[in-house]
Amino acid sequence: MLQDANGDYLKQVVIDKALDSAIEQIETRIAPLHRHIFRIDDFLIEHTKEVIAQAYVAYENIHYIIIATPKINAVSQNALLKIIEEPPHNIRFILVVPQKTILLPTILSRMPLFKAQYSPTVPPPLTFAVDRLDTAQIYALIKEHERTSRGEIKILIQRIFVEATRLGLAQKPQILKAFEHAIEVLELNANVSTVLLSTLLHLVKR
Incomplete structure (x- = not known):
């Protein structure tokens, strides 16, 4: 789109x-x-x-x-x-x-x-399990996405939120607020690594 x-x-x-x-x-x-x-x-x-x-x-x-x-x-x-x-x-x-x-x-x-030139396909699954994230995986993800654009990071964060919601992990107010805040600050040109780290740590601490 x-x-x-x-x-x-x-x-x-x-x-x-x-x-x-x-x-x-x-x-x-x-x-x-x-x-x-x-x-x-x-x-x-x-x-x-x-x-x-x-x-x-x-x-x-x-x-x-x-x-x-x-x-x-x-x-x-x-x-x-x-x-x-x-x-x-x-x-x-x-x-x-x-x-x-x-x-x-x-x-x-x-x-x-x-x-649409053809019926869209669902994007490939995330390369990590949202419900089994640990700090080592988070830092690996941050390293992987150091040069990723803010637009792509925004899409990634939204996909993580969709999966977290499907798994019943995004019901706590602090997690909802963390994802909402992530989208907001990315629109204000925040550092993508900092945003990704802060957001994913909320899932680890849930």
Whole structure:
């Protein structure tokens, strides 16, 4: 998908016939704290109201609202138009549809288009077990990622958070706060090694 210089996803329309696979891909790349997914087979005006209400929830960091649908009527699209054009602070919309012809030209003119050339595959698994991390592995990871960009580190941290959540390790407030803080300071050009060390140590100390 389309990203900015900081590694954050732009608002965009994603064209992919395999909607569920596209959503799985998004779930591996954007941590649950930073996304809200509306996967709806027939998107109607009542769903638009739910989306708009969610968009006006205040978020300290970038939050993605993902609408994935094979069918959305013109009334619903027109109702979404203004908030897509002028979203609330820190809100970015991603529309996932099987073909661009289901969207109005007014929607398409306000969002860049990303067309999947093939059904996206799930990224390879992490090379370490999140629930068995120790300090030696953490320092090895830091060494491995010394020259990794902030954008890539942000994606790595979000993938670790997704896996930690799946394993039931991210329920404590201090761990949630650590991951939230990591994303925030990376956007402020913090040192990637320091951020990675601090975040992963919270998992070891859980």
